[in-house]
Amino acid sequence: MDNDVVRQAPLFSALDDEAATALRASMSEIKLRRGEVLFHEGDSGDRAYIVLDGKVKLGRTSSDGRENLLAILGPGQMFGELSLFDPGPRSATVTAVTDSSFTSLSHEDLLRWLDGRPQVARGLLAQIAGRLRKANDVNADLVFSDVPGRVAKALLDLADRFGRTADDGVHVHHDLTQEELAQLVGASRETVNKALADFASRGWLRLEPRSVVIMDVERLQRRAR
Amino acid sequence: MDNDVVRQAPLFSALDDEAATALRASMSEIKLRRGEVLFHEGDSGDRAYIVLDGKVKLGRTSSDGRENLLAILGPGQMFGELSLFDPGPRSATVTAVTDSSFTSLSHEDLLRWLDGRPQVARGLLAQIAGRLRKANDVNADLVFSDVPGRVAKALLDLADRFGRTADDGVHVHHDLTQEELAQLVGASRETVNKALADFASRGWLRLEPRSVVIMDVERLQRRAR
DNA sequence: CCTAACCAGTGGCCTGGGTCACAGACACCA
DNA sequence: TGGTGTCTGTGACCCAGGCCACTGGTTAGG
Numbered sequence A, B: 001m002d003n004d005v006v007r008q009a010p011l012f013s014a015l016d017d018e019a020a021t022a023l024r025a026s027m028s029e030i031k032l033r034r035g036e037v038l039f040h041e042g043d044s045g046d047r048a049y050i051v052l053d054g055k056v057k058l059g060r061t062s063s064d065g066r067e068n069l070l071a072i073l074g075p076g077q078m079f080g081e082l083s084l085f086d087p088g089p090r091s092a093t094v095t096a097v098t099d100s101s102f103t104s105l106s107h108e109d110l111l112r113w114l115d116g117r118p119q120v121a122r123g124l125l126a127q128i129a130g131r132l133r134k135a136n137d138v139n140a141d142l143v144f145s146d147v148p149g150r151v152a153k154a155l156l157d158l159a160d161r162f163g164r165t166a167d168d169g170v171h172v173h174h175d176l177t178q179e180e181l182a183q184l185v186g187a188s189r190e191t192v193n194k195a196l197a198d199f200a201s202r203g204w205l206r207l208e209p210r211s212v213v214i215m216d217v218e219r220l221q222r223r224a225r
Numbered sequence C: 001c002c003t004a005a006c007c008a009g010t011g012g013c014c015t016g017g018g019t020c021a022c023a024g025a026c027a028c029c030a
Numbered sequence D: 001t002g003g004t005g006t007c008t009g010t011g012a013c014c015c016a017g018g019c020c021a022c023t024g025g026t027t028a029g030g
Helices: A003-008 A017-025 A107-115 A118-144 A147-162 A178-185 A189-201 A217-224 B003-008 B017-025 B107-115 B118-144 B147-162 B178-185 B189-201 B217-224
Strands: A028-032 A037-039 A047-053 A056-061 A067-073 A093-096 A100-106 A163-166 A169-172 A205-208 A211-214 B028-032 B037-039 B047-053 B056-061 B067-073 B093-096 B100-106 B163-166 B169-172 B205-208 B211-214
Touching (some): A028 A037, A056 A178, A067 B118, A107 B118, A118 A147, A118 B067, A118 B118, A147 A163, A147 A169, A147 A178, A147 A189, A178 A189, A189 A205, B067 B178, B147 B163, B147 B169, B147 B178, B147 B189, B147 B211, B147 B217, B178 B189
Antiparallel strands (some): A028 A100, A037 A093, A047 A100, A056 A067, A163 A169, A169 A211, A205 A211, B037 B093, B047 B100, B056 B093, B163 B169, B169 B211, B205 B211
């Protein structure tokens, strides 16, 4: 494993080589195939993970069995850190959306490692603070925006993180079924489908299996706010 | 100002006396009356605050002017810390719900102060992590629960933090108008009113101006999940 | 006091979106 | 090469809850 993969995580990007090597020593690698679950909501566990390759979804299940996705994470992103500071059962289920690999890091390792390095503590704080800000945004959207608006927003966010710009538009291979997309925006599969079909009929985007090509980012942004 | 007020903040509860005194030295006190605004969403600012006395609401306004409350905070609770790590415009407006007082603490002061004290950094991390967990819970509720359910949950939360148990039930002086309560749960004033009236007619609680007396916590909890 | 604001309570109408019920399109087998 | 499961596309129906319109009660300010 290369130091670079660790440095992909924004949190660790500022590390010097020696520190990265030291950190790496306390980490181990894991692989999953699409659909496999890393851990379930309610499990105990005190490891944090960084996605090296692939994508995962963080989801929670309501008492009546319906599911809600908190986030889709790709390479360089971290999850499970909450259990480091707020120990207790895992608050979400993590499932691979594509074949994926991760490194992990235990509670004690990270904490011990943190104590001497205030910059890293700050980085972690910044990371979690950003996440909190985003969670609050999602909240406001659930209250204020309609389903098409939330779908547009979700697509733009995915495009930002996973999109590749080509001359016919921004290709976004989000790897999500429409069902998953629906769980992400907090709506039913049918309604999301209709919103997507509507966007497509207006020429704002083209639908492809588990991916979209956004042809008019401008319009989509306007619809999202 | 007494060291105890600072220690009310869970974050600083573990401080020894010397540290509390040192911290206090870099803080200054502020007072607001009901309805006054401490700062607006979009303002710049890099101070964090701790509520000494009273209550505040953190709210955001949508583009079309409607408002959504993120949280109600009381004595010992901190806010504005996000701007410490994720500097930038304030992400919410803070308004006094009752006459209130606060101490504040600047960016540099806190960060400088943090560097030598890893336990405090951890405390802060734990605090923000907890907040993030809660924000995610609220998200799930917005997706899964109906308005009466969310109202019940909000009341129980307020009861937890501001309630006083008496022999006729738990008295919760939340100091919120029904309009504010509605903004907190992401619903209209009318619907919240009807939910409250329904709970009252079932004998689960008694309504009083800006407060409720919960007479059957059990039932309310069942309705909330 | 009197009047103006604000706040709580309630009924009625109307629509966004959830649920149901299918139907076509692939893909991956046995 | 039919068969079974997963995914997408769409119409029909229905209800939770938003918005509107009022009423009565309470508070604050002149």
